[in-house]
Amino acid sequence: MIVTTALALAASAICPAQPAAALLQTGTFVYVDFEHGKTIGHDRIVIAAQPDGRYRFSNTAIGYADQAWTAVTRADFSPLSAVLEFGPEGHRRPMFDIRYAPGRVTGLRYPRHPAGTAPVTVHDTVGPCVIDQRIDWASVMARKLEDGARFTFQVYDPAIGISTASATVEDGGTIHVPAGDIDVFKITYRIEKKTGSEQYVVFASKALPRIMVREDFPDGVSSQLESRQ
Numbered sequence: 001m002i003v004t005t006a007l008a009l010a011a012s013a014i015c016p017a018q019p020a021a022a023l024l025q026t027g028t029f030v031y032v033d034f035e036h037g038k039t040i041g042h043d044r045i046v047i048a049a050q051p052d053g054r055y056r057f058s059n060t061a062i063g064y065a066d067q068a069w070t071a072v073t074r075a076d077f078s079p080l081s082a083v084l085e086f087g088p089e090g091h092r093r094p095m096f097d098i099r100y101a102p103g104r105v106t107g108l109r110y111p112r113h114p115a116g117t118a119p120v121t122v123h124d125t126v127g128p129c130v131i132d133q134r135i136d137w138a139s140v141m142a143r144k145l146e147d148g149a150r151f152t153f154q155v156y157d158p159a160i161g162i163s164t165a166s167a168t169v170e171d172g173g174t175i176h177v178p179a180g181d182i183d184v185f186k187i188t189y190r191i192e193k194k195t196g197s198e199q200y201v202v203f204a205s206k207a208l209p210r211i212m213v214r215e216d217f218p219d220g221v222s223s224q225l226e227s228r229q
Contacts, residue, residue: 015129022197025209
């Protein structure tokens, strides 16, 4: 526990703009995915605070995305582990299983094509401010948000490596989603990957603890809050 606390304090000193998971609402959140007004899938996201201070984020996507992932972090989003599987429930295949340690990430990843390809060993160097890409959407909400704010951060994906993202915050007014009318901040962030640039837009509740109300993806799909528990 002493070592873990020391590492967290060191990361906070190096990364003063680190997000804080305590700003997020924990629980289960169900989203409906829309494309051109048509329902194409659902997502079940769970955010859980652990007794040891860690946070566990997970998502089960059915339809549009057909995947399941879990990411575990410290309260400042310093990553500890991530697992991803693709495919419909009952027929999923592993994409990767990685573990983070100070300065590095190790594990296995499985190339998507061709099927059955042997796993590739992951052994990369990562800095203290990197966030696992599974939860970039959560990290942009877990900050002090105000109209006109700007910030940058880095994300890691085992198939791509480290990418830099830049975000801007706007007053998003009130938006309507299946869960109702909610006052939001609009956070637009662009990730510069070696495979190209991708832009995401997250609408986060102004009320704390914060929840993701809507996310717009680069391919035009919009994931909108349907219910929460």
